[in-house]
Structures are given as C-alpha cells and as structure tokens.
Amino acid sequence: MSRMRKPAEERQAEIIETALQLLTHTPVEKLSTALVAKEVGITQAAIFRHFPTKDALWQAVLEDIERRAVNLWNDAVAKGTSPLERLAELIAAQLGLIAAYPAIPTLIFNAGQISAEDTLRPIHRRIMSGLRHRLLVEIREAAQTGQIPPAPSTEDCADLFLGLVQGTVLRWKLSDRSFDLIREGRRIATIQIGLLRGHKAGDDK
Amino acid sequence: MSRMRKPAEERQAEIIETALQLLTHTPVEKLSTALVAKEVGITQAAIFRHFPTKDALWQAVLEDIERRAVNLWNDAVAKGTSPLERLAELIAAQLGLIAAYPAIPTLIFNAGQISAEDTLRPIHRRIMSGLRHRLLVEIREAAQTGQIPPAPSTEDCADLFLGLVQGTVLRWKLSDRSFDLIREGRRIATIQIGLLRGHKAGDDK
DNA sequence: TCAATATGTTAGTGATTACTCACTTACTTA
DNA sequence: TAAGTAAGTGAGTAATCACTAACATATTGA
Incomplete structure (x- = not known):
C-alpha cells in the first residue's frame, strides 16, 4: 500500500x-x-x-464558504446585464451555493453557536452583510435608473430579498429538498421584483 | 435544607x-x-x-414550542379585525415568541440535525406549516375581499411573508439582537403589505 | 400512622470526545 | 546520497457524554 x-x-x-x-x-x-x-x-x-484545534477547523470551513460565496457573487454580477437581472443572478448564485453545500445555512444560522463564537461570528457577519451589500448595490442602481420606484427604501428592499433567500431555503430544507432550490428562488424573486416595479403608481400619502 | x-x-x-x-x-x-x-x-x-432519554427531552422542548406558538397564533388572530391586520399580528406574535426564546429559530433551522430526526422533524414541519397556513388564511381572505389584488398567488404571498420573518430574525441574530425584533418585523411587514396593495394597477402584460 | 409511591441522590458504567506524544517514513534538497 | 524536514501513525490521555443501578427520603392516601 x-x-x-x-x-x-x-x-x-x-x-x-x-x-x-x-x-x-x-x-x-x-x-x-x-x-x-x-x-x-x-x-x-x-x-x-x-x-491546531477543532475550532480552527471550523474557522477554516467558514472562511472557505466565504471564499466560495464571494467568487460566485462576482460571477453573478458579471453575468447580468441590468441591475434587476444582476439582482436575480445574485440570489440564484447564493441558492446554488447552498444547494451544493446544504450545511451552509445551518452553519450560518447557528452563528456563534459552534463554540468558537469570537472567531466565527465575524465570518458569518461578513458573509451575510456581503450578500446584502451586493443586493443593495443593484437595487440602488435600479432605483436611480428608474426601473423601480423609490417607494420602499433600498435598504428595506435588500432586507426583503435577503428574507426571500432565507425563506426559500427554509422551505427547501423542511421539504427534504424536494424541489429545485435555484428554480424556485428565481421564480419567487421574479414575483417580488414584480411587486416592486408594480408599485410605480405611487400612493405617497 | x-x-x-x-x-x-x-x-x-x-x-x-x-x-x-x-x-x-x-x-x-x-x-x-x-x-x-x-x-x-x-x-x-x-x-x-x-x-427516558435526552432525545425525549428534545422532543418535549419542541412540543412545548409548538404549544406556545399555537396559543400565540390564536391570540393574534383574535386580536386583528381585518385580514391584513391579522396577518401583521401573526407575524408580530411569531417574532414575539422568538424574541422571548431566541433558541427557537436555531432549533427549527437545525431541523433533523439534533440526532432524533424521525421524532423531531415532524414537529418542525408542523410549526412552520402551521404558521404558513395561518398566514395563508388571512391572505386568501384579503384577496377575496379585494383588499389585495390576486396578482401573486396567495401561496407565493405566504412564502414571501414567511421569508420576511426568517430574514428579520436572521438580521436580528447577526446584529446581536441590537434592535427591537417585533417593531422591526411590523415595520417591514407593513412595507411588504404596501407593496402587495400597491400592485393594484395590474400590468398584466 | 404507617406503608406505598414518587422524587430524589450517590456513585458508578462504557462510549466518545478533542487532543498529545513518541515514533516513523516519505519526500526534498544540498 | 545523506541528512533534514514534512506528513502521518499508534497508542495513549483526561474530560465529558448519556445513561443506570442501588439506595434514600419526602409526600401522600387509606
């Protein structure tokens, strides 16, 4: 041998x-x-x-996830040609990562839970706030170019889309991954984008 | 002693x-x-x-959560006078439960992860699908009475609101619970409800 | 009142955990 | 090619885990 x-x-x-x-x-x-x-x-x-320790392994795992995520986000942004397209691509990219490594949301939701709070929490935060920032950039551009109305603040829109990702993943996990995560994410993201655009006729009380 | x-x-x-x-x-x-x-x-x-076993303790904990949740949902539904009000109350109730017991979303997200898959998963599913069903009932009534357009399907709307809850909780946890979960949930739920209602002028291409 | 029972303690069990240490062998390079 | 080093092994460690058995005492009901 x-x-x-x-x-x-x-x-x-x-x-x-x-x-x-x-x-x-x-x-x-x-x-x-x-x-x-x-x-x-x-x-x-x-x-x-x-x-050196098991916690160090956890840290390395989290940092690896972060690296993969950032790369996928970059690809997604490069792929889309309009801000709203890029928004959808970002969501699809994140869901694709989770589909490939279903442990990720668990690790992220557990946040500091895996004992090594102090080293792990910042990584979690970086990943989530990183995605939120990417979404925010696209939403801002869409708002500035008039593709969506300025009705809800761009920050709130970003949070709604982050929730959309979270909610879709949760449903996916509870359903024993019985549907195509990316497809479903794209579908429901499209609906939410539609809601945003449909808000055009402003009832700005 | x-x-x-x-x-x-x-x-x-x-x-x-x-x-x-x-x-x-x-x-x-x-x-x-x-x-x-x-x-x-x-x-x-x-x-x-x-x-008898530790898993039995886990099961009891989950069933306790379910009991609390169902009670709070009943109270919430009784409190609201219109379907959209009840929708907001349901979301606030769930967030109130989570604010009191922040471990709940972690336990739910871990789903089968806590070893006793077979006994715990059904409880998880009952809790989540229970909330989803409550939301769905209110959304359906709002749609039937014309308070929101039938534009996105009621099912999709329920999923969007479930995601809203999930997303808000995640942000809350990652921010070290630095904001008022219920208040923020109500705020962003109001925004989403506004998006739904604002969708009235249908651009049904 | 007193015996039955329910609720508790003390002191263990073997299994598993993260981690260490002394030693070995494959690979590299001077 | 000989020596140094990097990568891996085998056999441990103490600590902790869920869980058990034997015994003790508080509570209760007849």
Whole structure:
C-alpha cells in the first residue's frame, strides 16, 4: 500500500471539503475529528497536524464558504446585464451555493453557536452583510435608473430579498429538498421584483 | 435544607423551560443533561427520572414550542379585525415568541440535525406549516375581499411573508439582537403589505 | 400512622470526545 | 546520497457524554 502523502495545503483543502460534504448528512454535533479523518483516509491524529484545534477547523470551513460565496457573487454580477437581472443572478448564485453545500445555512444560522463564537461570528457577519451589500448595490442602481420606484427604501428592499433567500431555503430544507432550490428562488424573486416595479403608481400619502 | 421535591409535571415543565432558556446562550451541542440539571437545581441523574432519554427531552422542548406558538397564533388572530391586520399580528406574535426564546429559530433551522430526526422533524414541519397556513388564511381572505389584488398567488404571498420573518430574525441574530425584533418585523411587514396593495394597477402584460 | 409511591441522590458504567506524544517514513534538497 | 524536514501513525490521555443501578427520603392516601 503506497502511503500517499500529500502536501499540507492540499491536505487541508481536502479536510475542509470533506467536513463540508459530511455536514450535508451529519449534524454539527456529530461531526467529530475521527469521522472527518476516516472519510479523508488518514488517522484522527493527523487532523491535528493541519489544524491546531477543532475550532480552527471550523474557522477554516467558514472562511472557505466565504471564499466560495464571494467568487460566485462576482460571477453573478458579471453575468447580468441590468441591475434587476444582476439582482436575480445574485440570489440564484447564493441558492446554488447552498444547494451544493446544504450545511451552509445551518452553519450560518447557528452563528456563534459552534463554540468558537469570537472567531466565527465575524465570518458569518461578513458573509451575510456581503450578500446584502451586493443586493443593495443593484437595487440602488435600479432605483436611480428608474426601473423601480423609490417607494420602499433600498435598504428595506435588500432586507426583503435577503428574507426571500432565507425563506426559500427554509422551505427547501423542511421539504427534504424536494424541489429545485435555484428554480424556485428565481421564480419567487421574479414575483417580488414584480411587486416592486408594480408599485410605480405611487400612493405617497 | 429542606429538599423541596416537586410533582413530576411541574418539574418536567421546569426542565423544559430551563433547557429553552439555556439554549439562548448555549450552543445545541453543549447543552448537556448535566448543565440543565445544574441550572434546575437537581442532579444530572434526576433528569432521567422525568425523561427516558435526552432525545425525549428534545422532543418535549419542541412540543412545548409548538404549544406556545399555537396559543400565540390564536391570540393574534383574535386580536386583528381585518385580514391584513391579522396577518401583521401573526407575524408580530411569531417574532414575539422568538424574541422571548431566541433558541427557537436555531432549533427549527437545525431541523433533523439534533440526532432524533424521525421524532423531531415532524414537529418542525408542523410549526412552520402551521404558521404558513395561518398566514395563508388571512391572505386568501384579503384577496377575496379585494383588499389585495390576486396578482401573486396567495401561496407565493405566504412564502414571501414567511421569508420576511426568517430574514428579520436572521438580521436580528447577526446584529446581536441590537434592535427591537417585533417593531422591526411590523415595520417591514407593513412595507411588504404596501407593496402587495400597491400592485393594484395590474400590468398584466 | 404507617406503608406505598414518587422524587430524589450517590456513585458508578462504557462510549466518545478533542487532543498529545513518541515514533516513523516519505519526500526534498544540498 | 545523506541528512533534514514534512506528513502521518499508534497508542495513549483526561474530560465529558448519556445513561443506570442501588439506595434514600419526602409526600401522600387509606
């Protein structure tokens, strides 16, 4: 048996990816270092060669999610040609990420819950406020170019769309992922955008 | 020291309440029977006099949440005089429950994650679909009485409002509960209701 | 009043946890 | 090619976990 030994960087990425994959079907509290090690194909002790503590592993996992999210957001913004299109693409991108790694919303909703509050919470906040900011940028541009009325503030609109993402994901999880998350997200986002645009005839009391 | 001994029913309620309270600041994975017992003021072994397994305790906690939620929904529906008022009251009621027990959304979002999937998931689903149904009833009545146009389907509207709740809670948690959850929920719900009503002049392409 | 019962404690169980340490072997480079 | 280092192993550790058994005492009802 050739004991393939991998460079640290590669092995660390492998451990992180494996942890994320395992979290799809394993509850957070059951994700032990032993389980991750077994799945990777190394001994449990080897995990600690690459991460000083388990919390450090959690931190790396969260930072990995952040990296993936930011990349997808950039792609989404580049894809859309109008602000409202980009808005829809951003939502679809986020849902795509969650569809690929269903553990993400759980990790995010648990926020500081996974013991390492102080290191993990800021990452959570960065991810969520990062997405919110991207949405906000597009909504502002749509408002400035008159594609949507200035009726609800752009901030409130961003929050409504963030909620739309959250709500769709929750329904998806409770339904045992029985529908296409991205498709449903696009559909309901379109409806919400329609509501915004339909608000044109202002009853600005 | 008079070792006050309480009837089982009362003690069970005390254990459940304590667990819920502890979950406000304790991650799910760290909520041990020992911690709950210490907080209640009994020994760890005494917990198992009242709950055969820890999973049974989780189940009781979830069922308690369900009971509280249903009661609050009933009150909310009785309070509002118009369907859209009742809609807002329902949302405020749910947010009030979450403000009192911030662990609830985490428990719900974790869904099957807390090991006892088979017993816990149905309860989660009942709570969420219960709220959705209540919202749906009010939205339907509002649509039938012409207070909102039939533009988006009532089902989609219910999902949008559910998302609104989820999103507001998430922002609240990530902001370290720095704003008044109920007030903010009412505010943004009012905005969304406004969007719905403003959709009257149908641009049914 | 006194025995039955319900509610509790004390002191354990084995399993699992994150983590350590001494040692080994694969890979790299001088 | 020899030596240094990076990556991994095997065998532990103490702590904590849910849970149990034997025993104790408060409460209650006949």
